[in-house]
Amino acid sequence: MTNVSRLPGPAEYLWQWQTEAACRGLEPERFFHPEGERGDDRAARDRAAKRVCERCPVRAQCLRHALRVQEPYGVWGGLTEEERRSLASPLRATA
Template identity: 75%
Template structure:
């Protein structure tokens, strides 16, 4: 679960970057895996999400947000949850 104490608050300027996100109208299926998804199916879905992120005008803001709040699920800013966890672990050392 997302640690909501790290969320930036309700001030609109903290969230306006989301209005410009390439994923805004695509739904969540491409970015969040269903329970139990593994192997090639997951790799294909993650790659489809990364392709959207690669062209996104707010990729940096999205990733910055995900890292700041330690978003536990999905592809954010082009990184999967496993890749973000690896960064947290590396930074903790």
């Protein structure tokens, strides 16, 4: 279960960036893999999601959010969950 205590409060300014996201209005299945998806299918879905992120004006804010709350699933800010975990691991080791 996700630990929601890490999530920021309901202050709207914390979430305003989402209104400008390139993914807004797209189907979530593009960014979150179904259970058991592996191999070429998963890699293709991740590439398609990252193409959306490449043109996103709020990509940095999205990635910052995903790292801050330790988002466990999906492509956020152009990185998969595995890529975010590997990026965050050295940061946790020095903290």
